[in-house]
Amino acid sequence: xxxxxxxxxxxxxxxxxxxxxxxxxxxxxxxxxxxxxxxxxxxxxxxxxxxxxxxxxxxxxxxxxxxxxxxxxxxxxxxxxxxxxxxxxxxxxxxxxxxxxxxxxxxxxxxxxxxxxxxxxxxxxxxxxxxxxxxxxxxxxxxxxxxxxxxxxxxxxxxxxxxxxxxxxxxxxxxxxxxxxxxxxx
Numbered sequence: 001x002x003x004x005x006x007x008x009x010x011x012x013x014x015x016x017x018x019x020x021x022x023x024x025x026x027x028x029x030x031x032x033x034x035x036x037x038x039x040x041x042x043x044x045x046x047x048x049x050x051x052x053x054x055x056x057x058x059x060x061x062x063x064x065x066x067x068x069x070x071x072x073x074x075x076x077x078x079x080x081x082x083x084x085x086x087x088x089x090x091x092x093x094x095x096x097x098x099x100x101x102x103x104x105x106x107x108x109x110x111x112x113x114x115x116x117x118x119x120x121x122x123x124x125x126x127x128x129x130x131x132x133x134x135x136x137x138x139x140x141x142x143x144x145x146x147x148x149x150x151x152x153x154x155x156x157x158x159x160x161x162x163x164x165x166x167x168x169x170x171x172x173x174x175x176x177x178x179x180x181x182x183x184x185x186x
Contacts, residue, residue: 011077011114029175030119032103033062033126033139034069038173046167058161059102059142060169066107066137068126071119073141073172074101078115078123087140088129093117098147099166104140105132141168 033040041060076095083089087104091111095101107127111117128137148163 011116028119029073029172030071031172032071032073032101032141033064034071036062036064036068038169040064041169043169046169058144058165059104059140060167061138061140062126063136063138064126066125066127068137069122070103070106070124070126070139072101072117072121072123073119074099075119076101076117078111078113078117081109081111081113081115081123084130086131088132089124089127090130091123093123098145100144100146102140102142102144104142105129105138107137143168143171 031037041062043060045057046060072093074093074095076093078091079094079100080090080092087102089104089106089109091103091106091109093101093103103123105127106124106129109124110122111124117123126137126139128135132138132140143166145164145166149166150163152162152165
């Protein structure tokens with residue numbers, strides 16, 4: 001237990017030093033599911049409502065065969081690797097620009113709290129845990145920003161929440177080589 005806390009404290013100190021020294025790793029994203037392309041998710045699924053207990057779908061579901069490697073889309077520090085009832089096996093990585101990259105429904109988790117990861121490192125495998133049980137295997141991928149994007153505010157239900165979520169499909173497509181999402185930058 002003491003080792004885990006030490007690792008988390010060390011990872012936090014490294015993150016703070018990196019930010020104060022002005023070095024911010026590239027915010028380019030890599031495809032989080034090995035071998036996937038934009039054909040493997042529905043671009044209209046982000047912020048689709050109504051969506052189960054959460055009311056709105058705050059990410060995208062990238063479909064793949066169970067056991068397909070899930071890679072870190074961004075460099076960062078693992079702030080949570082564990083289980084919750086909705087996401088099942090989940091990993092949350094704090095990356096550049098204080099964005100949390102959330103990977104859910106994993107069959108297996110390959111990282112632990114406090115790990116510093118480079119883009120492209122395996123974080124787990126595609127599965128159907130949590131509320132995805134009985135559904136086709138997929139990765140639920142979401143990007144949460146700690147700094148609100150005020151221009152994304154909308155009136156009505158969930159309008160305030162929308163400022164804290166980025167469309168992962170649009171972010172991934174923006175970082176694809178020449179708009180061709182079958183070949184991803186590392």
